[in-house]
Amino acid sequence: MRTAEFDNDYVLRQAMLAFMEFGYAKTSMQKLTHVTGLHPGSLYGAFGNKKAIFLRAIEQYQKDRNQQFTALFHNKQPILETLKNYLSLIVDECIKGEVAKVCLLTKSISEVEGNDPQICSVLRGNLNAYENTLAEQIQKALDNNEFKSSKTAQQLARFLVMGIYGIRTYALTNSDPKALQLLADDLYCALLN
Template sequence: MGRNKEFEEETVLRKAMELFWKQGYEKTSMSDLVEYMGIHRKSLYDTFGDKHTLYLKTIDYYTVSISERLKTVILQADTASKGIKDIFAFMINGTNERPWGCFLVNAATELALWDKEVEEKIEAVFTQTEKLMGEQVRKGQESGEFKRDLNAEVLGEILHCTLLGIRVYARTSMNKEKLNRLADNFLQLLKI
């Protein structure tokens, strides 16, 4: 008769994500994961598969978490402009809780060029986020907050690239004043 799991799957998955986030995929060994996650090697393999499969699961876990948080930020804003401003604030201030940059940006820069599965996951998340940003821009155009002469989808892509740039920059410098200035200037470009 098999033993029951002695750990909460989501808790140890979050720990694996944190370790990959801090060290990167290549620098994280299975021994590192076993120790950091606090589970037996056999339990890790039985529950999550090999290191690569575990890494893909951490990308999925992060994706769900960040998508929900972004949607919450947007839903709580009473205007499109406020929603975008709050997204920038979330991205800029999110570096306080984890100063290792954006997990997805790290995955993209470390693995996406040579790992097709990682590339596909990152591309899907980036496309989803661009769409979300485009919808927010369109909302602002329809309400009269933003200029209508530019395509909302293209502006959503530009907004997403700006947010990614901020996340990369935040990892190299904690100059939040500069990051907030970039966010404010982006919003000014959208406004009528």
């Protein structure tokens, strides 16, 4: 049997962008062959059906996001300073363009909720992991006495996640960089109070 001769990560990232732009239902195999540059037989042979490609694209998305997050928080800066930089990074992504504003996980869960329990379970798991990762960083900041709060790290992370999704959603209708950065700054300040 012949081995696939393409960059798996590249193909999954291209598929991920298509799903982010068009959504799960409107991303056809024809669109996937177009964005990946692969023939239908190669796509089916390597990944199977559209659902399998989607699940692998989600996996790639999470892997890329985790690497970005880990690199950002793996430094000598105080956690709160890094967290503020992270919010600015979210704003920068929102300014870059329509697809960059969208979180693949949140867009997809609202689309497939109730239609596919397996996909919903994977998406929920990834969203919960994101919240927990933020909670770990917030707990470190609390442990380092960078700030004090009457709320738990998990409660603060949940609030932060809600705000990040809110910024991304707001950016779909208003991409003014100053307005988006002000929202991020307000979110950061609200987190500390």
